Amino acid sequence: MRVLVGGGTGFVGTALTQLLKSRGHEVTLVSRKPGPGRVTWKELASSGLPPCDAAVNLAGENILNPLRRWNEAFQKEVLNSRLETTQILAGAIAKAPQPPKAWVLVTGVAFYQPSLTAEYDEDSPGGDFDFFSNLVTKWEAAARLPGDSTRQVVVRSGVVLGRGGGAIGHMLLPFRLGLGGPLGSGRQFFPWIHIGDLAGILTLAVEAKHVQGVLNGVSPAATTTNAQFAQALGEALGRPAFIPVPSPIVQAFFGRERAIMLLEGQKVIPRRTLAAGYKYSYPELRAALQEIVT
Numbered sequence: 001m002r003v004l005v006g007g008g009t010g011f012v013g014t015a016l017t018q019l020l021k022s023r024g025h026e027v028t029l030v031s032r033k034p035g036p037g038r039v040t041w042k043e044l045a046s047s048g049l050p051p052c053d054a055a056v057n058l059a060g061e062n063i064l065n066p067l068r069r070w071n072e073a074f075q076k077e078v079l080n081s082r083l084e085t086t087q088i089l090a091g092a093i094a095k096a097p098q099p100p101k102a103w104v105l106v107t108g109v110a111f112y113q114p115s116l117t118a119e120y121d122e123d124s125p126g127g128d129f130d131f132f133s134n135l136v137t138k139w140e141a142a143a144r145l146p147g148d149s150t151r152q153v154v155v156r157s158g159v160v161l162g163r164g165g166g167a168i169g170h171m172l173l174p175f176r177l178g179l180g181g182p183l184g185s186g187r188q189f190f191p192w193i194h195i196g197d198l199a200g201i202l203t204l205a206v207e208a209k210h211v212q213g214v215l216n217g218v219s220p221a222a223t224t225t226n227a228q229f230a231q232a233l234g235e236a237l238g239r240p241a242f243i244p245v246p247s248p249i250v251q252a253f254f255g256r257e258r259a260i261m262l263l264e265g266q267k268v269i270p271r272r273t274l275a276a277g278y279k280y281s282y283p284e285l286r287a288a289l290q291e292i293v294t
Helices: 011-022 041-045 073-095 131-143 166-176 195-208 224-237 249-255 256-263 273-274 284-294
Strands: 003-004 026-031 039-042 054-057 102-108 151-157 160-163 190-194 214-217
Touching: 003 151, 011 026, 011 151, 011 160, 011 249, 011 256, 026 041, 026 214, 041 102, 041 131, 041 249, 054 151, 073 102, 073 131, 073 273, 073 284, 102 195, 131 256, 151 160, 151 195, 166 224, 166 273, 166 284, 190 195, 190 284, 195 214, 214 273, 224 284
Parallel strands: 003 026, 003 054, 026 039, 054 102, 102 151, 151 214, 160 190
Antiparallel strands: none
């Protein structure tokens, strides 16, 4: 298959591209900069969709970038980087004389309201209680296509764990120094997924004709709390991990609204992902962390 990947030069995009190519697919990236095997967003908007059998969008500014203050300008970037790229791709697909067979978008589990007791699957309500849930609602709405000539899939991803980037990239140094620990109370759920499994779910969504609608891109080990994650990462590194980071410090560093993503969590079940036939390579946290840090 010929697969077009928006945001394909990023952390998840690189892993997905490698997996797709290993399975014999031809990949073209959509990025801001031109280059071999790429088209730019500007070219896509002006010239339309290049011939492809599937399109995937992973583009979006990193919300938890520790170098960016959570102010109105950055919020606008976070919103526009997702909505504009999704609208460009969805618009190009809708206008294509031969539209692709599959259109896959990655959003986030921030759609579901944080809770210490609720359990969410793909059919659970959400999407209307704070900045991030509203963002996911707008993002998914921007991807919707008229008609049914193209199969549409949304993967709501948890925290992506992988070697050389993602959430782990910001955590390793303090944990290696023995300064790691839970954030806030540590009781909040921590919906996570190994990058290999997220790439695998996206590949299933591209390849499998029976897959459509929403899939939760999280590990089936949905009962992991932030404290359990911190302990498991400390064990994987052979370091203690018992120094908690109080909520006010997290809020001061990331901003109160953005800190919600770290201090509150959701218990998310990948019910439809499992029913679609996806077999996880890293269903358990300890094995996933060992692969990443060793």
